[in-house]
Amino acid sequence: MTRLSLAAALLAFAVPGALHAQNADTAGERVGTEFMVFDTEASEAAEAQFLRGLALLHNFEYSRAAAAFRSAQEADPDFAMAYWGEAMTYNHPLWEEQDREAARGILARLAPTAADRAAKAANAREAAWLDAIETLYAEEGTKEERDLAYLAKMRAMLERWPDDIDVRAFTGLAVLGSSHGGRQVPIYMEAAGILELGFMTHEQHPGILHYLIHSYDDPVHAPLGERMAERYATVAPDAGHAQHMISHIFHALADWEASEAANIKADAVVDRQRIAAGRAPADCGHYNEWLVYALLQQGKDASERVAACRAAADTDEPSYGPVRSYSVMAAWQAVDAGExxxxxxxxxxxxxxxxxxxxxxxxxxxxxxxxxxxxxxxxxxxxxxxxxxxxxxxxxxxxxxxxxxxxxxxxxxxxxxxxxxxxxxxxxxxxxxxxxxxxxxxxxxxxxxxxxxxxxxxxxxxxxxxxxxxxxxxxxxxxxxxxxxxxxxxxxxxxxxx
CATH class of the missing domain: 1.25.40.10 (Tetratricopeptide repeat domain)
Incomplete structure (x- = not known):
């Protein structure tokens, strides 16, 4: 397990933050690529992979997004935005994670210095994207300082290009990412205000839908997120995270039946991708955890699912992820069902x-x-x-x-x-x-x-x-x-x- 993925898993003691993207692709996958309208100046092959990577990035399917961006780089080695995209997969603002060194290594493959990378930009907008990411992964400053400096860059981009839906989506996400240490409602509502304007014009854009769900997934604001939950799962049916994300709204509304169904679908997407990659289906993990909780809140029996995760966790050579996942499931089953x-x-x-x-x-x-x-x-x-x-x-x-x-x-x-x-x-x-x-x-x-x-x-x-x-x-x-x-x-x- 990498430092970054272990860091994600550690957070799960307190928040359900560790979401595992898959590496396998499904033929004819639907992850929202058709709703990408990002203007590029690259070869057709590179553009296709870039747009697929961009959709996966908006879905927080980080490993798959990185692979798509690398394919875009192979198709067009001078396509600066393909390196920007891969570097962006190492910033997980809602999980309090960032691997600065890995991201800087990717940017260095484009060119050795920030000035050299800026020279690779095909136009003013690409130059602005590159300038923003240089700030996000700057050598100086704490993560919090860099997050705020990056947000300032994104606000400037939004002011300059208010009709660019990806500028708007990533600005909203940057606002959410400035709420360090947990949800600060004023910050989340500011993000929602930015993103809602995008929803009015691009109501099937996966980033707009995804980040609005995060803006609204608390009990007070969840009714506002129902509009996004209605759309997001259909926009990206082959993104497990998208299938799961709608349960954030159902959970906050205490709609346990809908939350159960959403996480069953999310788990099925993950299992299909694991099988396609020659791996066994997953009995643990974030989606299975939320599924167990939804079952217990309906008074349903979750023991079979908990036992399956325990079998993956309690081995001669256990790994952190299954053990952490089992501990969460077992704790809920103990408290809520007396098992x-x-x-x-x-x-x-x-x-x-x-x-x-x-x-x-x-x-x-x-x-x-x-x-x-x-x-x-x-x-x-x-x-x-x-x-x-x-x-x-x-x-x-x-x-x-x-x-x-x-x-x-x-x-x-x-x-x-x-x-x-x-x-x-x-x-x-x-x-x-x-x-x-x-x-x-x-x-x-x-x-x-x-x-x-x-x-x-x-x-x-x-x-x-x-x-x-x-x-x-x-x-x-x-x-x-x-x-x-x-x-x-x-x-x-x-x-x-x-």
Whole structure:
């Protein structure tokens, strides 16, 4: 696994950010290429591959996009935008990732210096694209500083070429990418305003649709994203990420049946591509995780899918991706269905963040046993101390994971007080943990922890006969995590007979 792909996987403790693009192509694939209107000055063969790569780039199918851009370079070695496109595949703004050195290596293949590369531009617009990417991957500055400088370049391009749909799409994405450390609603709404103007004229452009879905995939704004969800899956039926992305809106709307269907389709696309590449179908991964969560929220049995991922994770030589994916699925199945996982083998337990997730589940399982909770808490605290160092090595731009690790520990600290019989301080600590969770930026997709603290607080209050307070906690849980089955059941129990 590369540094960049491992960095993506690390983030999944806190946010569902690691999406795995495929390397195989399907004959006659439909990824939105026909909606690309990018003006190029290249050979016909190079242009065809460039436009395909551009559509895949807008779909976040990064590996396939890079391959298409390299094919464009082979067809026309002097086509500057083909190198721009491949370099752009190493910037993942919504996942807090960027591999600057890999991107600069690609640009160096075009020409050794920025001035030499600028001379390769066929026109003023190509020169502006190249100038922007030089800023994005500049040698100086932090990633945040470079993101903001790149955004300034894109704003200038949009002002100069307001009718260029790709300038508009990438400007909107750059605005989203300036929201460091999670969703800042004003920034996301600014991006939506830029992108909506593009939707009015290019309602089937994959980038416009994709980035608007990201702009709106929170419970408050999700109704605005239904228009994009209606179109995106049909625009790019052979892009697994596009099939999955519409479930961001369905999830925020708590439409679990639609989310289930979308992720089944996404998984099927991935499996077809894996089989075409001579690989086995995937039982783990982002789309399977969201599928499991959607099944559980409908009260459906997800055990077969969880077991299949466990088989891929618990091997003699486990790899990080399946272990992380299984830990997420197993945590949800444990909390939502009461099917508690058996411990993984020693090799699989060596991965830090998945181990933290499963230790958290052990604390929830033994929440009435003081010794069990204290043992889990001690292990979580010890592991948490190692997380900053791990992120510094593997995901240095991540500002999202550690706050949620801290929230998980705070929840278990409250459980320890409750298990020890200190009801007053335990409930106060649990309420403080819930309020702190709500104060963090909204996470798209399933909750960042196995069990939201508002739901846990509601259950504790309900068990103490404090039904009105419990109802309030469950309502807050549902605002935080719409449509959660256990919170809905808790609210029903808390309001029955009142």
């Amino acid at each position: 508690w996982p058996e411990p993984l083998g020693e090799e699989a337990r060596a991965f830090l963040l998945p181990r933290l997730t499963l230790t958290h589940v052990e604390a929830l399982r033994g929440r009435d046993d003081p010794q069990a909770v204290e043992a889990a808490l001690a292990e979580m605290r010890a592991d948490a101390e190692a997380v900053p160092g791990l992120l510094a090595r593997m995901a240095p731009d991540d500002r999202t994971t550690m706050p949620w690790v801290e929230r998980a520990i705070a929840q278990v600290e409250a459980l320890a007080l409750l298990a020890a019989g200190d009801k007053k301080d335990g409930l106060a600590a649990l309420r403080a943990a819930a309020e702190a969770e709500s104060a963090l930026p909204t996470v798209f997709g399933p909750p960042a922890m196995p069990k939201p603290s508002w739901e846990l607080l509601g259950e504790e209050l309900l068990a103490s006969g404090r039904k009105a307070e419990a109802a309030d906690a469950f309502r807050k849980s549902l605002a935080f995590a719409p449509g959660r089955l256990l919170s809905l059941k808790g609210l029903e129990a808390a309001t029955s007979g009142t």
